Amino acid sequence: MTSTQEPILELRGVNKSFGAVQVLHDVHLALYPGQVTALVGDNGAGKSTLVKCIAGIHQIDNGDYLFNGSPVHVTGPRDAAGLGIEIVYQDLALCDNLDIVQNMFLGREMKSGVVLDEAHMENRAKETLASLSVRTVSSVRQLVSSLSGGQRQTVAIAKAVLWNSKVVMLDEPTAALGVAQTRQVLDLVRRLADNGLAVMLISHNMNDVKEVSDRITPLYLGRVAADVAAADVTTGQIVELITTGRSGDIGLSRALAQESA
Amino acid sequence: MTTPDGQQNAAAASGDTALGENASEGTGGYDGEAATLSTALEARTAFSGDRSAVSVGEYFQAYRNRIRGGDLGALPALAGLVVLVVVFAALRWSTFTSASNFANLLTQAASITVLAMGVGFVLLLGEIDLSAGVIGGVGASISAQLIDKQGMPWWVTVIIAVAVGLAMGVLTGFLVTIVGIPSFVVTLAFFLAWQGVLLAIASEGGSIPDTNPVIFGLTHSSVSLLWSWVIVIAAIVVWAAYVAVTAQRRARQGLAQPPLTVQLLKVGGVGLLAVLATAALSINRALIGKPDQGIPWIVPIVGVLLVIWTFVQSRTQFGRFVYAVGGNKEAARRAGIRVPRIIIACFVISSGMAVFSGIIEGSRIGSVTASSGTGNQLLFAVAAAVIGGTSLFGGRGKARDAIIGGLVIALIPNGLGLITDSSVWTYIITGAVLLLAASVDAITRRRRASSGR
Numbered sequence: 001m002t003s004t005q006e007p008i009l010e011l012r013g014v015n016k017s018f019g020a021v022q023v024l025h026d027v028h029l030a031l032y033p034g035q036v037t038a039l040v041g042d043n044g045a046g047k048s049t050l051v052k053c054i055a056g057i058h059q060i061d062n063g064d065y066l067f068n069g070s071p072v073h074v075t076g077p078r079d080a081a082g083l084g085i086e087i088v089y090q091d092l093a094l095c096d097n098l099d100i101v102q103n104m105f106l107g108r109e110m111k112s113g114v115v116l117d118e119a120h121m122e123n124r125a126k127e128t129l130a131s132l133s134v135r136t137v138s139s140v141r142q143l144v145s146s147l148s149g150g151q152r153q154t155v156a157i158a159k160a161v162l163w164n165s166k167v168v169m170l171d172e173p174t175a176a177l178g179v180a181q182t183r184q185v186l187d188l189v190r191r192l193a194d195n196g197l198a199v200m201l202i203s204h205n206m207n208d209v210k211e212v213s214d215r216i217t218p219l220y221l222g223r224v225a226a227d228v229a230a231a232d233v234t235t236g237q238i239v240e241l242i243t244t245g246r247s248g249d250i251g252l253s254r255a256l257a258q259e260s261a
Numbered sequence: 262m263t264t265p266d267g268q269q270n271a272a273a274a275s276g277d278t279a280l281g282e283n284a285s286e287g288t289g290g291y292d293g294e295a296a297t298l299s300t301a302l303e304a305r306t307a308f309s310g311d312r313s314a315v316s317v318g319e320y321f322q323a324y325r326n327r328i329r330g331g332d333l334g335a336l337p338a339l340a341g342l343v344v345l346v347v348v349f350a351a352l353r354w355s356t357f358t359s360a361s362n363f364a365n366l367l368t369q370a371a372s373i374t375v376l377a378m379g380v381g382f383v384l385l386l387g388e389i390d391l392s393a394g395v396i397g398g399v400g401a402s403i404s405a406q407l408i409d410k411q412g413m414p415w416w417v418t419v420i421i422a423v424a425v426g427l428a429m430g431v432l433t434g435f436l437v438t439i440v441g442i443p444s445f446v447v448t449l450a451f452f453l454a455w456q457g458v459l460l461a462i463a464s465e466g467g468s469i470p471d472t473n474p475v476i477f478g479l480t481h482s483s484v485s486l487l488w489s490w491v492i493v494i495a496a497i498v499v500w501a502a503y504v505a506v507t508a509q510r511r512a513r514q515g516l517a518q519p520p521l522t523v524q525l526l527k528v529g530g531v532g533l534l535a536v537l538a539t540a541a542l543s544i545n546r547a548l549i550g551k552p553d554q555g556i557p558w559i560v561p562i563v564g565v566l567l568v569i570w571t572f573v574q575s576r577t578q579f580g581r582f583v584y585a586v587g588g589n590k591e592a593a594r595r596a597g598i599r600v601p602r603i604i605i606a607c608f609v610i611s612s613g614m615a616v617f618s619g620i621i622e623g624s625r626i627g628s629v630t631a632s633s634g635t636g637n638q639l640l641f642a643v644a645a646a647v648i649g650g651t652s653l654f655g656g657r658g659k660a661r662d663a664i665i666g667g668l669v670i671a672l673i674p675n676g677l678g679l680i681t682d683s684s685v686w687t688y689i690i691t692g693a694v695l696l697l698a699a700s701v702d703a704i705t706r707r708r709r710a711s712s713g714r
Contacts, residue, residue, distance in 0.1 A: 089595070093592040095584070096589065097589075098581075098588060106598070107597040114577055114578075115576050116576055116578060116581065119510070123516070
């Protein structure tokens with residue numbers, strides 16, 4: 001399960017500054033199809049900035065952004081969506097007053113002429129939910145306001161995979177969920193990867209990270225501290241990487257870690 | 262490691278079980294081992310609400326649950342309408358139920374209804390348009406002045422007036438979206454500013470007579486008896502056919518829908534009311550001279566507007582975007598919707614409809630004055646939309662709310678006017694009805710929140 005495959009999305013030596021503040025330093029990141037890569041890091045480590053750079057909301061200052069092995073220029077969210085990169089944001093971005101189908105197709109409605117093609121949208125929404133083995137929803141015509149937190153997260157994720165996307169980035173998908181719902185969502189995350197997508201999971205919860213991810217990339221003050229297989233490290237080591245940038249012989253060099261701090 | 266392809270197929274296959282109806286109905290699954298049982302149980306919950314065949318009983322059960330959950334729809338407004346009709350009919354049977362009073366009621370409700378339909382778009386966004394009434398007055402005065410002074414054909418003046426209204430809407434939308442001033446303040450400012458423009462056009466203290474027979478005839482003459490019936494019957498037939506065809510198409514594609522009997526009963530119920538109303542309007546309303554009978558012209562015109570806006574709201578992408586922006590602006594933005602454009606478009610629709618409403622009101626009164634549309638007209642329209650079921654918080658409401666609410670708003674002065682000469686009670690009762698509607702909205706919203714609707 002390692003890097004014998006080509007990464008679908010790769011960043012090499014990416015830097016990003018906001019004015020005088022350099023947020024990302026020489027970031028290397030690789031996402032592989034069929035794998036869950038966890039991006040972990042403390043508050044302010046640059047996780048959100050990194051996601052927004054990949055999504056095209058921020059543009060990188062320098063470094064290489066490769067998709068499928070070839071360099072691409074992502075200058076806006078539409079470019080990223082065009083490549084097949086979808087982001088599920090923490091605050092979900094669903095409309096409570098619309099139903100599941102309407103939310104999943106929001107902004108990309110299928111039409112025949114000027115009229116919305118409800119039948120096609122409804123069937124495709126059902127197919128997508130079924131392909132993710134989502135069985136807890138009794139009707140795709142339910143309003144989103146009637147769904148539980150886990151179901152809402154499920155809809156948000158299903159919305160992201162509806163478009164034959166290749167890379168799905170999930171920002172804290174289980175932060176606000178209960179035990180059973182977290183289970184549901186983690187299963188779903190695993191299933192996305194099993195369906196061949198490259199998944200990036202951003203999380204604070206080490207148990208979730210250990211359980212579901214194949215690779216772990218801790219971010220320490222804007223630098224990638226390491227890129228390790230989840231099986232090779234303990235939770236304690238991950239926490240150390242997050243808080244000090246190094247743990248034993250893995251992580252940043254002592255000098256670099258101290259310079260960053 | 263299995264190939265992604267193989268896994269996808271496996272996932273899809275298990276999904277099919279979830280969707281399949283036979284899996285839940287056959288008893289075979291229950292005899293097997295625990296795994297089979299759990300699959301069967303899961304299959305019962307997955308998309309169980311999306312089955313294409315729902316019995317009438319099940320439908321009413323679901324409807325009752327919806328109402329218990331606080332999703333009342335137009336029910337309170339319809340109940341209010343019935344109560345008002347019964348009370349007025351009991352108190353003033355001979356005058357209230359006369360054919361001429363019924364025709365009166367419809368023409369009185371028309372301008373409020375049209376204004377409420379337009380303002381409804383702005384309310385759907387969770388914004389407010391206080392200037393719509395005055396914009397209606399300005400539009401009506403432009404049209405009337407051009408007919409009166411320049412002798413222009415009526416339709417040219419209507420086009421010019423609507424164009425001016427649309428321009429005013431663009432300006433409002435621009436200030437709300439690009440500059441970022443709250444709509445309450447922008448439209449309050451225009452409510453005042455456009456009154457000055459209205460004063461300039463209508464010349465202080467003066468009134469412009471509505472002399473054009475077509476515009477005056479909107480509310481004062483009726484469709485001939487034959488055509489009245491043709492229009493009503495044709496409308497009902499077309500509606501029923503549309504419902505039946507849509508139902509058939511959805512059934513073919515295996516999609517959920519209310520049972521056809523329920524849908525046709527709804528069409529039948531509304532159709533029956535329309536037929537009864539047409540029958541009442543077929544009675545000669547003239548006391549002497551030329552007979553006055555048939556549906557007032559304005560009624561089919563409002564009907565066409567209702568169909569157009571209902572179509573836009575429920576069947577087009579633009580309508581979907583309006584609801585999305587009203588429900589969650591940030592989600593709409595992230596979905597790639599150009600939110601400012603949608604907001605500007607809604608203010609433009611509101612202003613354009615306001616001009617139609619102003620012209621209708623001018624027609625009913627017979628003249629346009631410097632105070633046209635500056636009074637309670639706009640507030641009545643907002644009240645009509647809210648009474649009809651539109652939420653002031655945005656995201657909920659339909660074009661038909663304007664019709665039902667507009668009838669309630671028009672019914673109160675109409676009925677009370679037959680009982681007493683004083684307007685004291687008209688205002689108090691209208692206010693009370695609005696409060697009642699708003700309370701129903703607030704309480705049901707709480708229930709919706711707790712039941713998750």
